[in-house]
Amino acid sequence: MKRNINLNRRLFRQTGVAIIAALMVAALVASIAGLLMVRQQRALQQLEIRKDTAEARAATWSVLQLVRLTLRDDARAGQPDHLRKPWAVPIPEIKIENGAMSGRLIELNGRFNLGNLIDQNGQPVAAAWAAYPRLLANLGLPSNLADNLREYFVLHAVQQGEKKIWLPLIDGHELANVAGYTPEVIRQLEPSIVTLPVATALNVNFASPEVLAAWVPQLTVSAAEQALSKRRSQYFNSPADLIGHLPKEVQAQVPAQLLTVKSQYFWSEMGARFGKVLMQHRALLDRSKSDMPVVLSVQRMY
Template sequence: MTMPPIQAHSGSRQAGVAIIAVLMVAALVASIGGLLMLRQQRALQQLEVRKDSAEARAATWSVLQLVRLTLRDDARLAQPDHMLKPWAVPIPEIQIENGGLSGRLIELNGRFNLNHVLSTDGKIDAQGLAAYRQLLVNLALPAQLADALERSWPTQAKNTPLQAVVEINELAKIDGYNAAVLQRLEPHLVALPVSTQINVNFVSAEVLAAWMPKLGVSRAEQVLASRRGKYFASVDEFAAVVPAQLRGDIPQAKLTVKSSFFWADMGARFGSVFLQHRALLDRSKADMPTVLWMRRIY
């Protein structure tokens, strides 16, 4: 007499289990569907980033070629290089479809070439080392950093000629050359692959006074003030504004009004991607400036 209630209870229980199973399957399907959708969105985002990156790289290369053409055409004019030239003015971001481009050329012949500390036979050059020591003093940095450089030239190998420094960041391996020191040196120092002359239209007072210690930074600033609003058309024109009693100390052979080395900084923004590259350009040997290296800096 108790069997019918038992059967009714069993049927309800099976129905409940079936409903739970259906809900679990529905939840699983929804989870899988959401996961697939999320993966698809991520795949599309990655595809968009790759597309934007490719466009940014292509645009950077195009800007680099334009910069090279600009420097080539400028060299053909055979005129002094100075701060008033169009290429010396940074280019603000130019808006283009889905992005923007920006860039600037940084003249390097006005800086102290670290490799002046080396002679042509791969040994420490006494005059270059003395000038570097004076530069440190002019920048309120310890003169002993020059001695540390001499003792631990970045690529020094025993019984072999010293090799040229590629980048001033190599100095970070030497005791005393911390981030603050390198930051102080950066606007005045560069490492170029060959011996270079100093462009008096770009040189800083600290670098000029490094090669002319009797002139001093203060009087060097007064001399260089003459190029404001114009420029030195020749080294002789520069020499004419140096105090007469110091003209015999002018290192004529080390000075010029022409520039051969430049950094080209190029920024490209497409979508969510921003790339910034730097290239070292040399226009001393060929009609079209040579790209010595190019690397991403951001």
């Protein structure tokens, strides 16, 4: 009797162990299956993201080529560049298959070009250094920021023979390395300045009153604003058109050689959205050297 009881107990234990082992194996198999399923889902998601990324890049490139063609055809027309040009109107988001695209052109010859501060020989340009503190004052910023920028150029100058060569700024982001140029200051400056690889003339059809007044001694921002208001009804066909609307006492001070109605430099901002992928690029375009605008740089904004 005892033997039977012991035998039954052993069989029960063995059966229990077998069941537990079977359950553990089943759980392990389920875990592995779940892990494989998760990995498969992740792989599919990554594949989808790669596909969307490729489509977004292709769309961005297409927008850039369209922009270049638009600027080329516009230059061939030979007309003054002004705010009413079709390319000056931002393109709202356009739905396309599986995604959307958007873009806009930002004219840059209407800004104060920090590239004008240094000539081709790496020497400071007196007229530009006289204008820059006036721009700062017009924008409500401390004029000593111009001194800080000058010291920055001097500090980073290179000796060549008996001369010190000032190195131009690479882009506007470099201002963050200059004393006093806090993020708030740079944000306030940003709509009015640009850093271009060469000196440029100021397009009076796009210039703000603050920028125009910076280049003309004794011209107030309010007087500049009044003169520039004329372009709302009719754009300026030449710098002389603008000069004729300025106060007579300052007309002789206007650096006419620094004014223009043509634009050669632009930022092309291109956006593309496919699935979960959103891309925004900014390209610097130069149409001064060839028929088709040249892409000088491309930067991903996000």
